[in-house]
Amino acid sequence: MEDWVNSEDFIIVTGLTKDLYDFSFFLDYTRDDFFYQSIKIKFDIEFQQKLVQINLPFTLCKDYISTVPLYHELGHFIEKQFDIALHAFNQLFKFGVHEKPEIIKYFPFIDHNTILEDGRHDRGKAQVFYTHLMEYFCDLFAAQYIGTTSNLYLNSISTNDLISEDHPSPSLRALMVNDFLENRNNLIIDTFNEALFNLTNKRFEKRYSTIQSEDFYHLIPFIAKNDAELHGIFDYGWRIWLADFKPFEPMMGDVENIPGGKIYQIINSLMEKSIGNYFITKEWNSKK
Numbered sequence: 561m562e563d564w565v566n567s568e569d570f571i572i573v574t575g576l577t578k579d580l581y582d583f584s585f586f587l588d589y590t591r592d593d594f595f596y597q598s599i600k601i602k603f604d605i606e607f608q609q610k611l612v613q614i615n616l617p618f619t620l621c622k623d624y625i626s627t628v629p630l631y632h633e634l635g636h637f638i639e640k641q642f643d644i645a646l647h648a649f650n651q652l653f654k655f656g657v658h659e660k661p662e663i664i665k666y667f668p669f670i671d672h673n674t675i676l677e678d679g680r681h682d683r684g685k686a687q688v689f690y691t692h693l694m695e696y697f698c699d700l701f702a703a704q705y706i707g708t709t710s711n712l713y714l715n716s717i718s719t720n721d722l723i724s725e726d727h728p729s730p731s732l733r734a735l736m737v738n739d740f741l742e743n744r745n746n747l748i749i750d751t752f753n754e755a756l757f758n759l760t761n762k763r764f765e766k767r768y769s770t771i772q773s774e775d776f777y778h779l780i781p782f783i784a785k786n787d788a789e790l791h792g793i794f795d796y797g798w799r800i801w802l803a804d805f806k807p808f809e810p811m812m813g814d815v816e817n818i819p820g821g822k823i824y825q826i827i828n829s830l831m832e833k834s835i836g837n838y839f840i841t842k843e844w845n846s847k848k
Contacts (some may be wrong), residue, residue, distance in 0.1 A: 561613070561637070561638075562643070563762075563767070564760065564762070565641060568609070569609060569610065570610050570611070571588070571610075572613075572614065572634075573612065573613050573614075574615065574616060574701060574777060575614070575615040575616075576615070576617070576742065577615050577616070577618065579617060580617050580620070581617070581618055582615060582616070582675060583615065583617070583629040583630065583633055584633060585613070585615070585633045585636035585637055586613040586614075587636075587640060588642065589610060589611040590610050590637060590641075593829070601619070603837075607834055612634070614630055614634060615633075616629075616630060616633075621724070622828070622832070624828050625713075625798065625824065625827060625828055628710045628712075628713050628769050628798075629714070631702035631706050631710060632698045632710050633698070634702075635697060635698030635700075635701030635702055639697050639698060639701070642755075642756075642759045644697055644752060645690060647755035648693055648748070648752050648760070649671055649690050651754065652693075652748070652751055655747075657670055657689070660746040660747065662746070666690060666692075666732055666736060666748055667728075668723070669688065669723055670685065672687070684808040691726055691727075692727070692728045692776065695728060695733065697752055699711065700736065700737065700764055703741060703767070704764055704767045705766065705767050705768050705794075707741060707770075707794075707795040707798075708734070708741065708795075709794050710737075711733055711737050711799045712798060713746065714734075736748065736749070738765060749764065761842050767787075767788060767791060768788050768789075769788040769789045769791075769792040770788075770792060770796075771789060773792065773796065776826075776827060776830050777800070777807040779830070781830055781833040781834040781837055782830070782834045783837065783838075784834060784838045786839075789811065790835065793831055793834050793835060797830070801823070801827050805823055808823065
């Protein structure tokens with residue numbers, strides 16, 4: 561968050577939900593001054609920072625592999641702080657959305673009469689276009705810090721590859737992120753970057769290090785030296801989870817007899833320790 565806003569003005573808090581797939585950002589606390597005024601009047605408590613509430617499933621609150629969508633949800637906060645999607649929306653419509661194949665590629669519903677999902681009818685293509693822009697922005701925001709991992713998690717829980725009124729299809733979202741990570745020409749990303757630069761003097765860029773290490777296979781935490789390596793721990797953990805488990809064998813014996821769930825727990829534990837150690841060390845060094 562501190563890469564984009566003054567962190568002294570906000571503090572991140574989390575809400576735990578019962579729904580296994582309920583990752584979300586609660587906008588009201590960052591925009592609604594009435595909430596803070598009411599607290600002041602009723603309880604004489606004055607907040608020094610506005611709350612950035614991100615909700616996640618209770619059952620995943622200690623699962624570092626599966627909570628990568630938190631980066632996407634933080635993207636919603638950043639997007640709303642500057643209304644990036646609205647600026648991109650206005651710019652893209654100047655191009656003529658029906659005349660640009662690059663736009664139709666990522667918003668294919670533009671060429672169809674309706675959007676249908678579970679019997680719901682099109683609520684206005686302009687609104688759907690704007691909503692999808694917000695989702696693409698948040699995917700790209702997350703990809704700066706954690707690569708493809710948020711999309712990998714999304715694909716793991718998706719039951720179809722359909723476009724809905726609220727979200728682009730998982731495959732289109734993954735394609736957008738890959739365009740960014742592989743530096744392919746993309747009108748949508750260019751438009752986001754133009755809006756970002758005008759509003760924040762920043763652009764989308766890779767902000768994590770691709771970690772090459774055998775530490776997890778040796779069952780020891782990775783020592784991150786900077787914030788880029790800290791973010792890279794998520795990409796590192798996912799790459800190990802998706803790879804062959806054989807490198808664990810020298811430390812654990814016959815890996816074939818170890819359930820995948822056990823490896824999952826080991827990777828999660830090592831990610832937790834790696835991240836925790838980074839902050840402990842950072843706090844320790846700041847007090848020297």
